Amino acid sequence: MKEIGLYIHIPFCISKCKYCDFVSFNKINDMADQYIEAVKAEIEMYSDKLSDYEVQTIFIGGGTPSILDVVKLESIINKIHINFNISKNIEFTIEANPGTLTESKLKKYEQMGINRLSIGLQSFNNEILKKIGRIHTADDFIQSYKMAKCAGFKNINIDLIYSLPGQNLEDWENTLRKVIEMKPEHISAYALKVEEGTAFEKLLDQNKLSLPSDEEDRQMYDMAIKLLGDNGIEQYEISNFSKKGYECRHNLIYWNNEEYVGIGVSAHSYINSNRYGNTMDIHEYVDLIGRRMFPIKTQESKDRHDEMVETIFLSLRLNRGIELKKFEDRFNASILDIYREKIDKLVNQGLLTIEEESLRLTKYGMDVSNQVFVEFL
Numbered sequence: 001m002k003e004i005g006l007y008i009h010i011p012f013c014i015s016k017c018k019y020c021d022f023v024s025f026n027k028i029n030d031m032a033d034q035y036i037e038a039v040k041a042e043i044e045m046y047s048d049k050l051s052d053y054e055v056q057t058i059f060i061g062g063g064t065p066s067i068l069d070v071v072k073l074e075s076i077i078n079k080i081h082i083n084f085n086i087s088k089n090i091e092f093t094i095e096a097n098p099g100t101l102t103e104s105k106l107k108k109y110e111q112m113g114i115n116r117l118s119i120g121l122q123s124f125n126n127e128i129l130k131k132i133g134r135i136h137t138a139d140d141f142i143q144s145y146k147m148a149k150c151a152g153f154k155n156i157n158i159d160l161i162y163s164l165p166g167q168n169l170e171d172w173e174n175t176l177r178k179v180i181e182m183k184p185e186h187i188s189a190y191a192l193k194v195e196e197g198t199a200f201e202k203l204l205d206q207n208k209l210s211l212p213s214d215e216e217d218r219q220m221y222d223m224a225i226k227l228l229g230d231n232g233i234e235q236y237e238i239s240n241f242s243k244k245g246y247e248c249r250h251n252l253i254y255w256n257n258e259e260y261v262g263i264g265v266s267a268h269s270y271i272n273s274n275r276y277g278n279t280m281d282i283h284e285y286v287d288l289i290g291r292r293m294f295p296i297k298t299q300e301s302k303d304r305h306d307e308m309v310e311t312i313f314l315s316l317r318l319n320r321g322i323e324l325k326k327f328e329d330r331f332n333a334s335i336l337d338i339y340r341e342k343i344d345k346l347v348n349q350g351l352l353t354i355e356e357e358s359l360r361l362t363k364y365g366m367d368v369s370n371q372v373f374v375e376f377l
């Protein structure tokens with residue numbers, strides 16, 4: 001049986017964070033019931049298509065899936081079990097925001113087979129949390145985290161953002177040190193990017209957003225790698241860190257350019273060398289599913305060359321890089337033969353290295369990764 005990852009998008013939040021460009025809507029509105037029914041119907045529509053696959057990972061993301069009523073969440077999970085083959089060794093993640101978790105909810109998650117929590121903290125500084133539009137305080141996070149531990153969760157990710165408005169190196173160090181004290185299994189740390197259409201973009205246009213300099217941004221990144229690494233939470237991808245054995249298996253599917261199916265508004269899939277994305281419009285999504293039509297808006301078929309290049313781009317994000325044997329087994333050709341000249345050049349420039357049967361970025365290569373990626377285009 002082939003292997004696949006499953007993503008379910010729950011696009012509801014209590015309020016919109018100022019930096020957020022995800023497809024998410026304020027509050028559970030009157031669309032929620034219709035939306036949940038549509039998600040369940042889309043799962044059913046995939047039942048035949050995925051009959052040859054075994055689902056290795058499930059990731060319920062958003063939005064803020066933890067604001068969903070557990071009965072509704074359970075009805076989605078039941079549909080997944082009825083329609084798909086699920087691995088006995090499933091990694092099953094749900095994203096949660098501090099302030100939306102309760103003891104009984106967490107207990108129920110455990111009973112439903114969810115074995116990984118991803119909690120969005122972003123910063124330990126309450127002033128910054130307010131400035132970026134988060135609904136919670138650092139104390140809310142601590143409380144949620146402790147509840148999750150008591151409920152028995154042994155695999156918890158904490159999401160962080162750095163280069164936030166008003167943030168300096170000292171503040172970031174404080175966030176990192178406090179997070180390390182909580183002993184999570186996994187940390188994601190992304191630099192803030194001011195995205196189109198966000199409240200932050202407007203503020204930036206009006207010169208009302210004061211952001212750390214590029215140099216401070218770089219120092220914050222280096223500090224995360226060093227401090228987390230010194231405390232046993234090693235970097236394994238450009239922005240992701242974990243204790244040994246706790247790398248996020250779901251995200252590794254993306255970085256290894258393997259197959260996944262995305263269900264829900266704006267969700268993306270990659271199946272049988274086809275990459276496609278669902279509509280971003282929740283009304284259109286519900287309407288198309290109601291007529292038993294796949295709500296696909298964008299579609300691209302990938303040939304062997306596209307797949308090779310994309311595998312290189314994605315896998316080079318990982319510290320372990322491209323495993324030479326795995327690449328050769330997949331494409332029936334050695335990457336060193338196909339790209340010999342380019343690889344030699346990048347190795348000579350100190351951007352790539354070949355070690356332990358893997359081709360990977362050097363530290364310098366990670367800093368200028370786009371320069372490397374362009375070479376393979």
Ligand code: SF4
Pocket residue numbers: 012013014015016017020021022024062063064097120
């Ligand atoms: S909680 Fe997450 S998805 Fe919701 S608005 Fe904030 S960043 Fe966006």
